Amino acid sequence: MSSKRLLEIYAHLYKEFIYVRRYYSILIMVFIMPYIMAVISSLLGFAAYIMVGESAYEKFTSTTGEEDVFTYFLIGIGLFVPSTLIISLTSQLTASEMERGTLEYIFLSPISRILATITFPIPWMISIIAVSILSYMPFFVLKFGFPFSIEMIQGYVATLIGLTPLLGIGLLAATLTLKIKEYWVVGNLLQGIILFFSGFAYPITILPYWMQLLSMVLPTSHAVELIRDVIERHISLIMSGRLPILLLMVPLYLLPAMVSYKYVLRRGELTGELYKY
């Protein structure tokens, strides 16, 4: 790779990291929200306990196979928050540049256009994944006493691998939204689908069979199970059956996303659809 190309990549990443720094409250949300939502979810259990007694927790254990309610929810929701943010931010970044009228300026500069637009979400993704790994740390310290045991490092790696295919889903969504004025709608719809079908807070086996089939194509369903395998079931990362599926999903989502994204950009340049004025 030439030094000029490296400089281009650096320039884009630097620009987006400045945005990340400017909108830092999103990262605070990534850190705090899993705990808030895990507390809410655990309180649902407590409310059920107040009303129906010990059978509430017995039913939970028999359905999920887990006894620790808070841990169960935190692991799942800890993945949900960054997942939805990666998808919605990736799907919206190019369209928001279009809306601001800054996409033309980027295209006028002497750099690769596809490289420019694909690098938009990378700093966000790196920051969100880093903060979600950090947000797991206090919980790991409380539960295991130290944040860097072999199991926990495997948990961090599992989080990283589990969230990477979402970049592809986000880019695919971006290609659908470039020409829509309300460019955020596809991201919002995907958030709902991923939330319900991924099994963040319940095992997907309790859903009807056709829903389970749909959840199998979502990387998040496998990612949450991979982390549960490592942290709760003490299965090594390499031994988990979810790992090869997720590794396969990275190119499976990313390659078509990049191809379709490139096509939409080229077509947009010819027709002028990508320009604000």
Next chain:
Amino acid sequence: MNYTNIRRTLDTISASIYANLKIYFRYKASLIVWLFSTPLWILFFTTMFTLFLPESHMRTMLHQLLLSFIFLNILSECMWATSSYLRGIKERNIMEYVMMTSGGLYISAYGSFARILTDNLIFSTYIVVVFKLMFDIDLTILNPIIFFVGLLLSYLISYGFGLILASLTYRYRTIGPIINIVQFPILILSGILLPVYSLPEEIQSISVFIPVTYPFDLSRYGAVKGSTILPLPLEFLVSILSTLLMNILGYLVLKYVEHRESIHPSSVM
């Protein structure tokens, strides 16, 4: 206040209502997507709740959850609508013009109340239909008078709370994450998400100090009876006083925002 002033104030309110409703219905694709994504969110929380529920208690608890969703949307929409109203004024650089209208920021903010009511009407109707179709649960209200009085006070107190939050957040670029971080603890602590009596004692001891708790508790009592936090007449009184207090505070903080903006207008970007 003379007749001309009253007419000008009413003109400001009606213009603000018109603008807010026009913006609300402008985003049709968002409304359509919302129709599909809302049931998924409801199903997510309901499925999570059913992890703990034996079949014998399912219907009672789902009815409580239906009420929670309706209440949740009231507070949430009040926070979002008022905060995005004030932030929108700031971002579009029209603060000066709005402050020059008859009644200023506070009166023109009433338009966002119209948006809140519209959104809640659509959401509540939709959610009742979704619960009926998905779980065969009807919204039953045992004492409509108490329920609707409680609901009215809940709207007003949430609006006052929204104004206070809006005045604290309108200078920040990303209000979304801030509102999310604030709203979830409030939803738990005030008994909106789950009835106060079903919360752990430590949380209950905080709930009683939150003004928003009482009108919602009153409304929930009107729907399903059960118990109130305070004796019923006292709960009425505390709900009314809390609502008044929150709205007076809301008025004062918006006046302070006007004062601050007229002396030190902050930059937008």
